[in-house]
Each structure stands twice: as C-alpha cells, then as structure tokens.
Amino acid sequence: MAGVALIAGAAGIILNIKRQLAANLLGAIIFIWLITLHIPRAIADPVSGNGNEIVSVFEALAFSGIAFLIAANAKTKKT
Numbered sequence: 001m002a003g004v005a006l007i008a009g010a011a012g013i014i015l016n017i018k019r020q021l022a023a024n025l026l027g028a029i030i031f032i033w034l035i036t037l038h039i040p041r042a043i044a045d046p047v048s049g050n051g052n053e054i055v056s057v058f059e060a061l062a063f064s065g066i067a068f069l070i071a072a073n074a075k076t077k078k079t
Contacts (some may be wrong), residue, residue: 005029013070020074027067033059 006029013020038060040054 002033009067010050013067017071023067023071023074027064027071030060030064034064040077 006026009022009026009029011017013019013026034057036056038053042057046054
C-alpha cells in the first residue's frame with residue numbers, strides 16, 4: 001500500500017497533476033516513515049551494517065525535505 005502511495009506521489013509530481021498536493025503528501029509519507037521506522041532502528045542498533053541505519057535516517061530526511069521543497073516551489077495552475 002505504501003508503494004502505491006509513493007508511486008502516485010511521484011506520478012503527480014512528474015505529470016504536474018496537483019503537483020503541490022502530491023509533493024506535500026509524498027513528503028509527509030516519507031517523514032512519517034522516518035519517524036516510525038528509521039529512527040527507532042537507528043537508536044536500537046546504530047552500528048549494524050557499518051552504520052547503515054544512521055545513513056538511512058539521513059537519506060529519508062533528505063528525500064522528505066526534497067519533496068517539501070518541490071511543494072514549496074510548485075506553481076498552482078490557474079484556469
């Protein structure tokens with residue numbers, strides 16, 4: 001289900017279909033994923049896989065931030 005939401009958000013951004021809404025929702029999904037999945041795993045075992053859990057935290061934070069930047073820069077289409 002999460003994969004469908006990620007694909008729909010990316011499609012909305014790429015095809016410029018409600019780009020601002022799609023980017024905001026995509027950023028929110030990734031940020032919630034960061035809080036519920038990556039941060040607890042990094043706290044529980046930060047050195048597993050040579051520190052890859054900590055890298056995953058920063059990677060998800062970066063993707064979330066990029067989605068929010070796309071939303072902030074999206075122009076609303078006036079008809």
